Amino acid sequence: MTVSKYNNLFSIVLLNSVVPLSKSLNKYLSQRIVVKSFKKGDFIISKGEVPDRLYIIRKGLVRGFFMHNNNEITTWASVDNELVTSISGFFRNNAALENIQCLEDTQTESLSFEELHFTLNNFPEMERLYRTLLEQYYIEAEYRALAARIPIAKDRYDYYMKIVNPEIFERLPKKYLASLLNMRPETLSRLQTDCSII
Template sequence: MGKELKSYLGEKIKSCHFQKNEIVSKTGETCNRLYLIKKGMVRGYFNNGGIDITTWIDSENEVFTSITGFFRNQPSRENIQCIEETYCDYLEYEDYKYCLQRFPEMNHISRIMLEEYYMLSEHRVLLARIPNASNRLDYFLEHSKKAIADRIPRKYLASFLAMRPETLSRLLKK
């Protein structure tokens, strides 16, 4: 990263803090911030028939936002909620866009970020296609950081793994 980009980001990146269970972004809102988690954990979820379905979970050193809200400036399709007290740095959309236009190295950084998003998306797609609850849990534990898995509230982990909390509890006892 060049000096000019570092200087610009140093001026534009802000810090924020969210309480446990605080909603960062709601379905239907436009999320105009790209967050980096310094400490804490967040989840993306949507509501289907009165049931919250967790679609992703991120923690320290991971970037999160509403994909449609941030990159397309459209209403978000999901909610984003802190599941721990969470400290983040963030960059506003207009500043992100300016960096892409003004600093060539920001395009390289964005490509790396996009690759990371795609790899995490692939992980979730593969996970969702495993028909057996026990095998889904095994796959998740094998491909996730153990310390992170232990911090996720069981009801959110069960939802993410597309199983009932009782099933997750039974499988974890084995």
């Protein structure tokens, strides 16, 4: 994994597209954001670690998962332009409950917990940006929670197709996609075959 700092940051452009940021905040972020590259298979965060950074995926694919009875249970996946961290770990400064693993070579840009809170306390527009991003996260979390309660595999698959970024269906390896959808890989293959015939 490689780490660097530079001034032309993808994340600043992305954040400004959500909420216009002041010159002073842009300058602060350009001086603090860290660019890091991970290899396929690397862990951004491991269960039990206290995560101290909030990441934006510049390019790549990551998944969140936990272990249960020696099985990996995939709970979410994210691709380019999306925010990732251990939510309970980062925001509560506690040990992460899950692992976050790169499934492709992944480029990230990140801000530390302390730097995030400095911006919230010193730049009014950051509060609006933060609220907007948290609202989006909670909407997506609600969709996933509802999807997980759908008992019939086909209905669950159809619902996920509507709520999840299509790139996740295209790029996520089948065994992880099946785990995310809470179904056996054979069931996923059958559903995908049925959908391609229609």
